[in-house]
Amino acid sequence: MEEDNFETRIERHRRLNLAKQKRFRAKHKVRKFGVDFRDDEGLEEILQRLREDGVTNKEFIKKSFEKYKKYGGFEEW
Numbered sequence: 001m002e003e004d005n006f007e008t009r010i011e012r013h014r015r016l017n018l019a020k021q022k023r024f025r026a027k028h029k030v031r032k033f034g035v036d037f038r039d040d041e042g043l044e045e046i047l048q049r050l051r052e053d054g055v056t057n058k059e060f061i062k063k064s065f066e067k068y069k070k071y072g073g074f075e076e077w
Helices: 009-028 043-053 057-071
Strands: none
Touching: none
16 A cells, blocks of 8 residues: 655654744744845845845845835836
């Protein structure tokens, strides 16, 4: 008899971690934020420069959004 609900340890860990993150976001009223970069968009260079300047992802996102609100969009930068 074949079991359809079999999952590997990695799959179970991923499923449980996603559930834990979802509960955390709901408890702390935090939104999920994710961005996918292509290889040619220079993500490594951006991250390296931010690390050198001591800027965290959260600070970067907050500062970027403040500029976004100030200028009414990203096109003005």
